[in-house]
Amino acid sequence: MDAPQEAQPTGEFECQLCGLTAPYTYYGPRPPNSRSVVILEEAYVMKDPFTPDKEKFLILGSHCSLCSRSVCVGTECSLFYSKRFCLPCVKENIKAFPLEIQEDMDKRKPQQKSSKKTHTKHKS
Ligand SMILES: [Zn+2]
Numbered sequence: 001m002d003a004p005q006e007a008q009p010t011g012e013f014e015c016q017l018c019g020l021t022a023p024y025t026y027y028g029p030r031p032p033n034s035r036s037v038v039i040l041e042e043a044y045v046m047k048d049p050f051t052p053d054k055e056k057f058l059i060l061g062s063h064c065s066l067c068s069r070s071v072c073v074g075t076e077c078s079l080f081y082s083k084r085f086c087l088p089c090v091k092e093n094i095k096a097f098p099l100e101i102q103e104d105m106d107k108r109k110p111q112q113k114s115s116k117k118t119h120t121k122h123k124s
């Protein structure tokens with residue numbers, strides 16, 4: 001058994017929300033070659049192609065802990081709050097999340113281009 005020099009992609013990750021696809025080299029909580037990197041979840045990772053540093057990894061995405069679909073880590077698609085949640089699940093269960101998450105979700109709503117910033121909360 002010879003150790004591979006370069007991690008070959010083991011598969012392709014696809015975000016089921018935004019359709020992003022990318023080859024991943026590892027799925028799990030601890031990418032190989034990374035002494036310091038510990039992801040707090042099982043995640044799809046790939047070696048950072050922009051640096052020769054073997055310890056640099058990009059986290060592509062993970063599975064939503066509620067609906068288990070694969071979602072990327074983009075802020076449009078998921079958030080991490082002790083577990084990975086896709087945004088549709090967050091929205092469905094927003095009341096179950098602490099206020100800071102709810103406020104964070106508020107901030108993520110597409111910003112209306114307005115000349116003045118208001119701190120007024122819209123009641124829906
Ligand atoms: Zn996505």
Ligand SMILES: [Zn+2]
Pocket residue numbers: 064065066067068069085086087088089090
């Ligand atoms: Zn979900």
